[in-house]
Amino acid sequence: MTVGADIKQCLATIKSIEAGLSSLAINTNAEDEQQLYHEQMMVIEEIKQDLMKRIGEVEREEEQYKGF
């Protein structure tokens, strides 16, 4: 697998973590837990943004990695 594909796979996992945290936050009844999940979701969101930026760079540098 190419580097680009690896990073994209990682991005997909990050997205699934974010979604998982989001669903936990919705489903839980405890407020402090809800808040915790939300906070961690923000952190994951930041990581996601960074990864997406990096994917953009990789795609610009190496044309062959382009595409989803």
Place this chain on the structure above:
Amino acid sequence: MPGWLEVVVRGVLFLFVLFLTTKILGKKQLSELSFFEYVSGITIGSIAAEVMMGLENNIWHGIIGVAIFAVLPFFVEILSLHSKTVRDVVEGKGTVLIKDGKILEDNLKKEKYTTDELLQLLRGRDVFKVDEVEYAVLEADGKLSVLLKKDNRPLTRKDLDLPSINEKEPHTIVMDGEIFDEKLASAGKNRAWLKQELDKQNVTIENVFLGQVDASGQLTIDLYDDKIEVPTPQDKPLLLANMKKCQADLELFALATESEKAKRLYAANAKKLQESMDVLSPHLKG
């Protein structure tokens, strides 16, 4: 009226009377915590049995007897609610049997407990070595309460300096295939959610014997059909596993890339994810 019919009538009547009495006296009577409750419990039972089987006895006398042993303790209860002195006399006080890890022989003698009986009570509390006990009280109802020495107490989250987790009670929302809307509401869920969760696990509501929701909204069910394997909720462990995988991936990328800037970016994010994992893992485990 033939004798056997009389017994049936009296039996049903006294069952009803006893039921009412215990309902009125409440849970405290059933617990038999104090001398009064113990005595009245025995006496009420005996009176009922006596009148039921001894046909020469008057039914009304029996009922009066039961009523006395229900009403008197009831008023004593009310009195003892208000006065500590009455409480001490009526309900009795606990006796300290072990203090600072030492057995108080005098108190033991006063309560007429032998060493064997003390050991038996301790064993009932899973203590086999007297050495492990810091403090023990013989309660008014004859049960032994034991405070273990700090070293022998079970390990808690606090001992390990783990962050505190406040876990709420689970709600039982399905019993015998029947949905309890009230419980469902107090768990903050609705029927649509339940249906969705059951569909996810591929079972019908008719097949569910028992269903519980824990505080984090996970549904665990027990089915009538015990041949079907019910998956335990995997959302949380899966999430944690995914986080671990991603964290490892990011570290790998940081090592593999040649660009200095990208290396820093990956390393920083790997660290962030690690921190997030540290915070979440107590909640995501188990």
